[in-house]
Amino acid sequence: MTSCHNYESLPAARRVAIFGGTHGNEMSGVTLVNQWIKNETEIQRPGFQIKPFITNPRAVEKCTRYIDTDLNRAFTTENLSAEKSEDLPYEVRRAQEINRLFGPKGSQEAYDVIFDLHNTTSNMGGTLILESSKDDCNLQMVHYVQNALIPMSCSVLLTEHPTLKYAASRSVAKHAVGVEVGPQPHGTIRGDVLFTMKKIVKHALDFIQLFNEGKEFSPCTVDVYRLTESVDYPRDKDGNISAVIHTDLQDRDWQALNPGDPMFLTFDGRTIPYEGDSTVYPTFINEAAYYEKQQAFVITRKETLTVKGIRVSQA
Amino acid sequence: MTSCHNYESLPAARRVAIFGGTHGNEMSGVTLVNQWIKNETEIQRPGFQIKPFITNPRAVEKCTRYIDTDLNRAFTTENLSAEKSEDLPYEVRRAQEINRLFGPKGSQEAYDVIFDLHNTTSNMGGTLILESSKDDCNLQMVHYVQNALIPMSCSVLLTEHPTLKYAASRSVAKHAVGVEVGPQPHGTIRGDVLFTMKKIVKHALDFIQLFNEGKEFSPCTVDVYRLTESVDYPRDKDGNISAVIHTDLQDRDWQALNPGDPMFLTFDGRTIPYEGDSTVYPTFINEAAYYEKQQAFVITRKETLTVKGIRVSQA
Numbered sequence: 001m002t003s004c005h006n007y008e009s010l011p012a013a014r015r016v017a018i019f020g021g022t023h024g025n026e027m028s029g030v031t032l033v034n035q036w037i038k039n040e041t042e043i044q045r046p047g048f049q050i051k052p053f054i055t056n057p058r059a060v061e062k063c064t065r066y067i068d069t070d071l072n073r074a075f076t077t078e079n080l081s082a083e084k085s086e087d088l089p090y091e092v093r094r095a096q097e098i099n100r101l102f103g104p105k106g107s108q109e110a111y112d113v114i115f116d117l118h119n120t121t122s123n124m125g126g127t128l129i130l131e132s133s134k135d136d137c138n139l140q141m142v143h144y145v146q147n148a149l150i151p152m153s154c155s156v157l158l159t160e161h162p163t164l165k166y167a168a169s170r171s172v173a174k175h176a177v178g179v180e181v182g183p184q185p186h187g188t189i190r191g192d193v194l195f196t197m198k199k200i201v202k203h204a205l206d207f208i209q210l211f212n213e214g215k216e217f218s219p220c221t222v223d224v225y226r227l228t229e230s231v232d233y234p235r236d237k238d239g240n241i242s243a244v245i246h247t248d249l250q251d252r253d254w255q256a257l258n259p260g261d262p263m264f265l266t267f268d269g270r271t272i273p274y275e276g277d278s279t280v281y282p283t284f285i286n287e288a289a290y291y292e293k294q295q296a297f298v299i300t301r302k303e304t305l306t307v308k309g310i311r312v313s314q315a
Numbered sequence: 316m317t318s319c320h321n322y323e324s325l326p327a328a329r330r331v332a333i334f335g336g337t338h339g340n341e342m343s344g345v346t347l348v349n350q351w352i353k354n355e356t357e358i359q360r361p362g363f364q365i366k367p368f369i370t371n372p373r374a375v376e377k378c379t380r381y382i383d384t385d386l387n388r389a390f391t392t393e394n395l396s397a398e399k400s401e402d403l404p405y406e407v408r409r410a411q412e413i414n415r416l417f418g419p420k421g422s423q424e425a426y427d428v429i430f431d432l433h434n435t436t437s438n439m440g441g442t443l444i445l446e447s448s449k450d451d452c453n454l455q456m457v458h459y460v461q462n463a464l465i466p467m468s469c470s471v472l473l474t475e476h477p478t479l480k481y482a483a484s485r486s487v488a489k490h491a492v493g494v495e496v497g498p499q500p501h502g503t504i505r506g507d508v509l510f511t512m513k514k515i516v517k518h519a520l521d522f523i524q525l526f527n528e529g530k531e532f533s534p535c536t537v538d539v540y541r542l543t544e545s546v547d548y549p550r551d552k553d554g555n556i557s558a559v560i561h562t563d564l565q566d567r568d569w570q571a572l573n574p575g576d577p578m579f580l581t582f583d584g585r586t587i588p589y590e591g592d593s594t595v596y597p598t599f600i601n602e603a604a605y606y607e608k609q610q611a612f613v614i615t616r617k618e619t620l621t622v623k624g625i626r627v628s629q630a
Binding site for chain 1: 346349350378436498500501502503504505506507509510555556559560561562565580582601602603604606607
């Protein structure tokens with residue numbers, strides 16, 4: 001039984017991109033996208049275009065996160081509208097170019113879906129990162145992918161936050177999907193991580209194909225972890241880190257952190273507990289690239305979203 | 316019962332250095348040495364000097380392995396005797412400076428012992444790296460540290476090999492000891508890894524103190540893993556990696572790899588087995604920094620060394 005209120009008719013997705021190398025040292029995404037550029041067979045689907053693309057080739061060549069500035073924070077209105085100049089940081093120029101190729105961001109001409117492939121040193125497993133709790137198309141995709149991956153779990157991080165949401169490469173598309181898989185040290189490729197990432201992309205492309213071909217997806221619910229806070233390391237008076245992630249918290253991404261639970265461990269062995277007033281779910285715990293962002297982990301809260309059914313609109 | 320043949324009388328160790336930041340992104344060593352520079356209490360011992368020292372401060376500042384070239388391969392006779400010049404790579408100039416401060420390498424004026432603190436992305440646990448099977452002093456130290464760490468294990472990698480031994484920073488000292496602890500992604504600090512490293516250094520300093528104070532160490536045996544071979548990733552005709560460490564081998568440093576066991580996994584899912592003719596013990600499996608050295612892992616063979624007893628010589 002379906003009612004009009006519970007269903008949306010949405011246009012078919014005709015142009016999909018898969019980004020790798022937004023951070024040049026996150027090697028599962030770089031490796032997969034480079035393979036797919038050479039041989040697209042594995043990602044080809046009938047009825048729509050899928051474009052594998054290395055977003056930060058200079059950073060990939062150097063196997064570093066970025067050259068001048070973090071590309072995955074560079075897609076701001078200010079940057080994208082800045083006058084073209086060789087004086088701009090490399091990644092800002094690159095963001096403008098990507099916006100021309102796959103955007104413009106926020107326009108009808110933009111790509112329908114962009115998957116941006118990332119790795120993390122955190123023990124997050126397979127994770128899908130969404131920017132909006134209102135995007136039923138993305139949420140239905142997530143629901144499909146989660147079911148297809150069983151018994152493997154795939155968490156959903158919702159970055160819909162007034163200040164913590166960032167101007168990501170994928171934000172150029174109408175539907176932005178971050179694919180984050182860890183733990184994998186930057187600069188390495190782990191088989192388990194690479195094959196998990198490949199599976200997530202496969203199922204997501206299957207979903208788009210089924211949707212385009214007319215399959216109806218019923219209303220459903222999706223459990224998400226909503227980003228609510230960023231937590232920095234304890235620091236001394238000179239600003240140097242004075243404690244590490246507590247060994248009881250390390251590697252426990254997505255697990256409950258209760259008031260009083262160990263959070264940090266100072267170098268002289270003192271435990272600093274979590275002093276919030278309710279249970280939270282930390283993630284991005286001890287991500288290498290976030291030391292410079294002064295972030296030891298992020299705090300999320302569990303939420304269940306109600307998702308409308310979707311079907312393709314007849315053009 | 317002791318016989319003269321089984322004992323050596325050796326001079327007391329009066330000058331010991333602890334190096335951190337030979338690779339600027341290996342953060343346990345960097346962090347510990349920086350702490351000890353600020354406050355030496357934890358590493359002070361009566362009767363000898365202990366000098367904590369950051370070997371590659373520019374790489375530490377940038378949180379990168381090196382600036383121009385790998386410092387831990389730079390201590391060659393050629394580099395150390397090169398005419399001083401600003402045109403030399405930064406790390407070669409730095410190697411010359413370190414050689415002046417702690418060497419000269421191979422001379423009577425050199426420091427007695429240098430511990431060089433390293434981290435690896437490989438699942439090696441606590442590891443001591445020695446360059447010589449004839450250095451009874453180092454081997455007795457290893458034996459002491461291994462016993463003190465029980466129930467934690469601490470493997471010994473012996474790099475005594477005609478071509479695979481390298482010109483390490485610590486090679487400036489009379490007794491060179493590499494302390495390698497993992498797994499820790501470069502650029503991060505893991506509490507478990509940092510505290511393991513701290514324990515190893517503590518026990519090693521205790522050993523030196525006891526030795527200097529006249530404690531006799533009986534003849535013993537030490538099991539070591541002797542480095543015998545470096546294994547590269549499979550590559551395509553363009554030289555690009557075409558397979559990852561097999562998921563059955565990943566994280567199994569120091570465990571037996573038998574002929575026929577899975578070794579690599581190609582991107583299309585094919586297993587490449589180990590085709591040697593006997594059991595070996597891989598380590599440095601999937602170390603991030605060794606991709607550029609074309610090394611997927613190294614092969615070692617187990618060996619039991621017979622170690623003479625040692626006592627301090629009366630000056």
